[in-house]
Amino acid sequence: MSYQAIVIGAGISGAVMAEQMASKLGWKVLVLEQREYLGGNCFDHLDEEGVLIHKYGPHLFHTDKQRVWDYLSQFTEWRPYEHRVLSQIDGQLLPIPFNLTSIRKSFAAPVAEAMIQVLQERFGEGARVPILQLRQEQDPLLQQLAEFIYQRAFVNYTSKQWGVGPEAISPAVTARVPVVVSEDDRYFTDPWQAVPLHGYTAMISNMLSHPGIDLQLSSPMHTRVQLDWNARQILLDEQPFEGPLIYCGMIDQLLPDSAVVLPYRSLRFEHKHLKQKWFQPATTVNYPNEHAYTRITEFKHITGQDHTGTSITYEYPCDYKPEQGLEPYYPIFTELAQQQYQQCVAQLHQFPQIVALGRLAEYRYFDMDDAVDNALEKFSVLRLRFSV
Numbered sequence: 001m002s003y004q005a006i007v008i009g010a011g012i013s014g015a016v017m018a019e020q021m022a023s024k025l026g027w028k029v030l031v032l033e034q035r036e037y038l039g040g041n042c043f044d045h046l047d048e049e050g051v052l053i054h055k056y057g058p059h060l061f062h063t064d065k066q067r068v069w070d071y072l073s074q075f076t077e078w079r080p081y082e083h084r085v086l087s088q089i090d091g092q093l094l095p096i097p098f099n100l101t102s103i104r105k106s107f108a109a110p111v112a113e114a115m116i117q118v119l120q121e122r123f124g125e126g127a128r129v130p131i132l133q134l135r136q137e138q139d140p141l142l143q144q145l146a147e148f149i150y151q152r153a154f155v156n157y158t159s160k161q162w163g164v165g166p167e168a169i170s171p172a173v174t175a176r177v178p179v180v181v182s183e184d185d186r187y188f189t190d191p192w193q194a195v196p197l198h199g200y201t202a203m204i205s206n207m208l209s210h211p212g213i214d215l216q217l218s219s220p221m222h223t224r225v226q227l228d229w230n231a232r233q234i235l236l237d238e239q240p241f242e243g244p245l246i247y248c249g250m251i252d253q254l255l256p257d258s259a260v261v262l263p264y265r266s267l268r269f270e271h272k273h274l275k276q277k278w279f280q281p282a283t284t285v286n287y288p289n290e291h292a293y294t295r296i297t298e299f300k301h302i303t304g305q306d307h308t309g310t311s312i313t314y315e316y317p318c319d320y321k322p323e324q325g326l327e328p329y330y331p332i333f334t335e336l337a338q339q340q341y342q343q344c345v346a347q348l349h350q351f352p353q354i355v356a357l358g359r360l361a362e363y364r365y366f367d368m369d370d371a372v373d374n375a376l377e378k379f380s381v382l383r384l385r386f387s388v
């Protein structure tokens, strides 16, 4: 069969792009996925006891983008789901993001109420304030509050997660979990929050089921596709391939001779099934200060599945070591890494027909909705460049 485009990687970004090229342009698209299953890190599946779990940690879909919601809704029905997280701090389980309830549970009543009053006056009811911003405040009560939250909820969690403290990483990272000036205990505030009714794998499988898409699993890129850097040519099964190559893998791995090695933080997951109905009172409980793991997730809270047992996952952050079978999860945003990433981009300019797409190829910390939005955007650019 001859193809008009190749997509490397059947995760959510590659699936959007393949689906759009097949359905909007009528192209024949070859999708090569190195794993034996599709879905990338959104992959979910029934574990040995029949509980639906997320193999690569909790994936909670949320978006404020109507077009992303409308687009995905073509491929799945939804189960409404608003994520809530508790954090074990000083022996108590407190809502995180840290909110007014968390403050009341952490301080004696007069102090808590005084802090809340200052917070409300300073930021307004409902505000969501990044912890690093709250730390800059001059008011002594706000300073006391910020220091408490910073020390108890952020410093150790972030050190485990990233291997460095909160001030050594981009402020955008801790700003994902602000301090909330209300009793709202939801992790996200987006207007659309839900999980695919039959899971992410089913949704992405529907996206890739277009007759114009030829999905080949257990097919690492190198078994079919080569880059000839001298001739600046893409080869598919050793034949020159003219069409676009959408690459969703690690961008540094495209370069010859490992010219650049980009740093990543990784996660080791420990999945367990327990012969009890429930394990914990919320989907995710964070452990900032105890244990080597950062959090435990219990999936039945997400899926609503009725099962006599329950399945949970512990997350242990660690350095990315491929030789230990670890996956690259989080790009590390040092200045050096950004320079190295730009070197990769510059080298790839030799192949204008390659489109780098998604978290690993663009070295970005995408939420799922941003990955979909980005893929839709990249498709509209590609459509102008490549279609006749």
Ligand SMILES: O=c1ccn([C@@H]2O[C@H](COP(=O)(O)OP(=O)(O)O[C@H]3O[C@@H]([C@H](O)CO)[C@H](O)[C@H]3O)[C@@H](O)[C@H]2O)c(=O)[nH]1
Binding pocket: 058, 059, 060, 085, 087, 096, 153, 154, 155, 157, 158, 161, 173, 174, 175, 176, 177, 284, 286, 288, 367
């Ligand atoms: O208790 C905490 C929580 C977080 N931090 C710091 O904030 C960073 C961002 O946290 P988060 O957005 O939760 O990071 P992550 O990429 O792991 O988020 C994914 O997990 C789920 C959900 O959070 C599960 O509960 C979400 O859908 C995904 O986006 C974190 O890296 C820490 O530096 C903290 O210090 N303490």
